[in-house]
Amino acid sequence: MRSRIWTPPEKQIWTPEDPEVGAVPCVPWSPERMQCNTRGLALGLGLGLVFGGQTVNPLTIYGPSAVELWLRADLGITLNGGNVSAWADQSGSADNGGAGSHHAVQGTAGNQPLYVASDATFAGQACISFNKARPDVLASAVWTTAPTVVGTFFIVCNSDGAAATEVFCSFAEAGTGELYQNAAADVQYFQGSTLLFVGETTVAVPSVLGVDRNGAATNCYQNAITALNTGAAGSGALTKIIVAANTSAGAGPLGGKIAEIISINRIATLAERTATMRYLGARYNIAIAA
Amino acid sequence: MKAILFLADQVGALAMQTKLDVASGCPIAGVDVGGGVHAPPAQSVTVHYGSVIQHPVNKADYAAVCDGFDASKLAGADKTAVQNAPDLTTDWFPVGP
Numbered sequence: 042m043r044s045r046i047w048t049p050p051e052k053q054i055w056t057p058e059d060p061e062v063g064a065v066p067c068v069p070w071s072p073e074r075m076q077c078n079t080r081g082l083a084l085g086l087g088l089g090l091v092f093g094g095q096t097v098n099p100l101t102i103y104g105p106s107a108v109e110l111w112l113r114a115d116l117g118i119t120l121n122g123g124n125v126s127a128w129a130d131q132s133g134s135a136d137n138g139g140a141g142s143h144h145a146v147q148g149t150a151g152n153q154p155l156y157v158a159s160d161a162t163f164a165g166q167a168c169i170s171f172n173k174a175r176p177d178v179l180a181s182a183v184w185t186t187a188p189t190v191v192g193t194f195f196i197v198c199n200s201d202g203a204a205a206t207e208v209f210c211s212f213a214e215a216g217t218g219e220l221y222q223n224a225a226a227d228v229q230y231f232q233g234s235t236l237l238f239v240g241e242t243t244v245a246v247p248s249v250l251g252v253d254r255n256g257a258a259t260n261c262y263q264n265a266i267t268a269l270n271t272g273a274a275g276s277g278a279l280t281k282i283i284v285a286a287n288t289s290a291g292a293g294p295l296g297g298k299i300a301e302i303i304s305i306n307r308i309a310t311l312a313e314r315t316a317t318m319r320y321l322g323a324r325y326n327i328a329i330a331a
Numbered sequence: 332m333k334a335i336l337f338l339a340d341q342v343g344a345l346a347m348q349t350k351l352d353v354a355s356g357c358p359i360a361g362v363d364v365g366g367g368v369h370a371p372p373a374q375s376v377t378v379h380y381g382s383v384i385q386h387p388v389n390k391a392d393y394a395a396v397c398d399g400f401d402a403s404k405l406a407g408a409d410k411t412a413v414q415n416a417p418d419l420t421t422d423w424f425p426v427g428p
Contacts, residue, residue: 088367116367119375126361127375129368137368144370150355151332151381151396156364167365174332175398176424206427219428231428293427 088116088131090323099303100133102316108132109189110143110282110304114157114167117144124153125169128179128284134186141185145284152178152291160298162199163247164326168300171285173207176294179284188278194304195251195262195317196220197325200297202245208286208293209250210302215288217277220250222295230261232275239263239270247300249321249329254279256308264322265330266315279304300325333416334384334394334423344383344393347409351397354404355380387425394419 089098099111110130117129130143137143147153154177155170171177200207200222211219220239223229228239230252239250240263251262255275260268284302285295301321309317322329337344352358361375369375381396402413 113367115365117369118365119361119363119369121359121361121377126377127370129370131367133368142370142374144374146370146374148377149379149382150357150359150377151379151398153377208427211428215428221428287428288425290425292425 090320097316097320099305099317099320100131102313102320103305103309105133107305107307108303109134109184109186109192109279109306110194110302112145112282112284112302114169114300118156118167120156121150121153123156124150125156125179126153128169130181134184136185139185141182143181143184143282145179145181145282147177147179151175154179154285157298160300163197163298163300164324166300166325168298169284170298171295173201173205173294173296176286176291178286178289178291178294180286180289181281181283183281184279188280189306190276190278191255191308192279192304192306193251193253193309193314194302195249195321196302197247197249197300197321197327198295198297199244199247200295203296205296206293207295207297208283209295209297209299210285211283211287212277212279213281214283215292216280218254218275218279219287219293220252221287221293222297228263230259232259232277237261237270237272244297247298247325247327249318249325249327251314251318253308262314262318264327266311266318267331332396332419333398334381334396334419335412335416337393337395339391341383341385341391341393344395347395347397347412348379348381348383350405350409351380351395351400351413352378355400384419384423386423388422394423 089096111132119127128145157168159165160168198209204225208221218232220230230237239261253260259272261270287293318329359377363369384394386392397413402410
């Protein structure tokens with residue numbers, strides 16, 4: 042998509058005959074504007090996407106106090122050679138200054154996943170590739186903040202679709218909530234004793250998965266703003282994040298890739314969920330249904 | 332994944348892990364890339380070359396992972412142990428949910 046940038050005074054405002062601007066009319070250029078406020082224009086700049094001149098990312102959608110975890114593969118990466126030794130949380134949580142930080146780390150070289158700076162299957166964005174044979178796992182400490190029972194989380198991921206249980210993320214050590222690829226059949230979310238199906242298809246291609254945890258109900262989303270499945274609310278608490286396995290030791294390891302994880306400490310509103318799905322869909326070129 | 336087996340010998344497994352760590356250069360400081368906030372150095376350091384794995388059923392048995400390790404970095408019996416390390420069978424790995 043072509044972007045509008047500042048131009049000298051002789052540049053005219055968009056007209057239907059100007060093929061360089063596109064089909065959407067824009068606000069006339071002025072010295073006060075460094076970019077055209079074109080509806081639908083999205084630029085990947087810094088931490089977020091720009092829609093209508095406003096940066097969009099989880100912090101702007103929910104407010105910093107609601108974001109308890111934000112991992113994105115082009116941010117906060119620390120490498121040991123080509124492998125990831127730390128994936129830092131971008132939420133700004135006060136926990137991150139101490140022992141109970143939200144950063145997902147791996148101190149053993151043999152279990153560190155591979156960093157991919159640009160992956161064509163994720164629209165050229167960065168991702169982290171997990172090899173289940175090693176297994177590769179990133180995990181945080183138990184968070185200092187009291188565990189959250191109610192919340193919404195999103196993950197952008199894929200798996201190799203093999204006939205094995207492969208966990209995308211878990212919220213405690215083999216405990217109270219895990220989202221996983223169920224063999225070659227479907228994706229499942231297990232919340233305590235409540236088993237819910239997120240989707241009836243595997244996620245061999247990058248997908249946006251989401252779950253409202255323990256609200257009035259447990260809603261599961263797959264590449265859509267509307268819930269695919271809804272079940273009873275559970276009670277399991279999120280005490281830490283384990284990425285690509287069910288335990289820090291690597292039970293149920295993932296063979297696949299993860300690009301972004303967002304967790305907030307309350308149930309997202311429809312507007313917030315819509316904004317998040319569209320942000321993730323635009324960033325990774327994943328079609329999001331209504 | 333190749334590993335040196337230490338049957339009923341946790342101490343031996345941990346000692347082998349230490350030798351592998353030293354020979355591989357651990358601890359190794361991480362290198363920050365990209366934007367955003369990064370984890371502090373103490374959290375991003377690589378401290379081990381490979382894991383020490385406890386058998387999920389026979390809890391007394393341990394294995395020191397050495398997959399891909401260059402055995403020439405060690406000497407004597409340790410070098411031989413790494414060279415002859417077998418592949419772990421699937422019963423050594425924890426199951427999923």
